[in-house]
Structure formats: structure tokens, C-alpha cells
Amino acid sequence: MLQRPLTSEYPEYYVPYVDLVPEGDLLTILNEDLNSTIALFEGISNEEGHFRYATDKWSIKEVLGHMTDTERIMSYRLLRIGRxxxxxxxxxxxxxFVEGSQINNQSINDILEDFVATRKATITLIKNMPVEAWSYKGNANNTEVxxxxxxxxxxxxxxxxxxxxxxxxxxxxxR
Structure with missing residues (x-):
């Protein structure tokens, strides 16, 4: 089982994200999160996908698109550093990235489908990562990780x- 990283293994601004990950097997957590993400976004209509809780915030569609883009980029970083x-x-x-995606022109189902494909690729990357590669260090965004x-x-x-x-x-x- 993959061990939780030490805080010395990543920049401080990632602490809130790492702290949200429950104890347990990372692959199980990612699979369960995939299922809960599908359940959450399948319950949101295309019209509701345009909702913003404040004028300067992303729409629901944009948040899901951001989640996908970020996972894709982070998985690429994982691949490079892990190799x-x-x-x-x-x-x-x-x-x-959100602005350039024009994601609000897509259906919520298409955006969710993209997230699912990205997550499945992340899972297979993690599943097949050699054990020794987990301790490899690299530089991403001018920080060691x-x-x-x-x-x-x-x-x-x-x-x-x-x-x-x-x-x-x-x-x-x-409300």
C-alpha cells in the first residue's frame, strides 16, 4: 500500500489537498471518488451546470472542467517524475485554462465523460507505477515534489x- 507523503515532499500550498485524502489505499480512494463524482455531477442538469454562486466564480461546468484539466496535468507530472x-x-x-476551454459550451455529460476518462487513466498510471518510483523527486512549477x-x-x-x-x-x- 502506498504510504501518505511527508509534508517535506510537496509545497506547503498543497497541504489542504493532501489533508483531505482519507486514510487507506490510494487506488481505492481514487475509485470511490470517481464513483461519487459521477453520482454528484449526473444529478446536475445542463442548465444547472451554468450556475455560479457569485458573479466572479466559475460555473459548475467550469469547476468540473478545471478538475479534469488539473488531474490531466498532475498525472503528466506524475508520469514524468515517476519515470x-x-x-x-x-x-x-x-x-x-478555464477561459480557454470554453467549457460552458459543452454539455455537463460530455465534461463528466472527460473527467471519467482522465481519472481512469490516472488510476492505471498509479496502479502500474513501480514501487521505487514513488519516492522519486522532480521539479514542477519551480518546486520540488x-x-x-x-x-x-x-x-x-x-x-x-x-x-x-x-x-x-x-x-x-x-435557497
Whole structure:
């Protein structure tokens, strides 16, 4: 079983994400999270997908698109670092990615389908990662991070955004 990363293995700004990951097997957690993500977003209509709880916040569709983009990028980082690549990996501007995606023009079902495909690819990458690769260190966004930490950051990031969807979007929409 993959062990939880030490806080020295990743930048401090990822602590809230890693802290959200429950104890247990990371693959099980990612699979359970996939199922709960499907259940959450399948219950949101295409029209509801445009909802923003405040004018300066992303729509529900944009949040799901952001979750997908971020997981895709973090999985790429995991692949590179897990293979021993020491090339410094660039950061990304999440707001520019959301704007550039024009995701609000897509159906919520298509966006969810993209998340599901991305998560399944993440799961197979993690499942097939050599044991020794989890301790490999690399540089992403000008900070040092281990492959193991990236796996937990991926899981925690999705958990974080689903929590926001439930607490800020769906609760505000139902008022």
C-alpha cells in the first residue's frame, strides 16, 4: 500500500489537498471518488451546470472542467517524475485554462465523460507505477515534489472541489 507523503515532499500550498485524502489505499480512494463524482455531477442538469454562486466564480461546468484539466496535468507530472525525468515541468494558470476551454459550451455529460476518462487513466498510471518510483523527486512549477505526493494531491484536489460544489454551489442554488 502506498504510504501518505511527508509534508517535506510537496509545497506547503498543497497541504489542504493532501489533508483531505482519507486514510487507506490510494487506488481505492481514487475509485470511490470517481464513483461519487459521477453520482454528484449526473444529478446536475445542463442548465444547472451554468450556475455560479457569485458573479466572479466559475460555473459548475467550469469547476468540473478545471478538475479534469488539473488531474490531466498532475498525472503528466506524475508520469514524468515517476519515470525519473529530472526536467523542470512548467506550471499553468488555472484561470486561463478555464477561459480557454470554453467549457460552458459543452454539455455537463460530455465534461463528466472527460473527467471519467482522465481519472481512469490516472488510476492505471498509479496502479502500474513501480514501487521505487514513488519516492522519486522532480521539479514542477519551480518546486520540488515526489511522485507519491502527486498521487495524493490528485485525490485531494478532486475532493476539495466536490466539497465546494456541495457547500457553495448546490446549497446556494437550493435557497
Amino acid at each position: 525519473g525525468d529530472q526536467t523542470a515541468l512548467a506550471g499553468f494558470n488555472e484561470n486561463e 515526489t511522485a507519491r505526493a502527486i498521487g495524493y494531491i490528485i485525490a485531494g484536489h478532486a475532493i476539495h472541489h466536490k466539497k465546494i460544489i456541495k457547500e457553495r454551489y448546490l446549497s446556494a442554488k437550493n
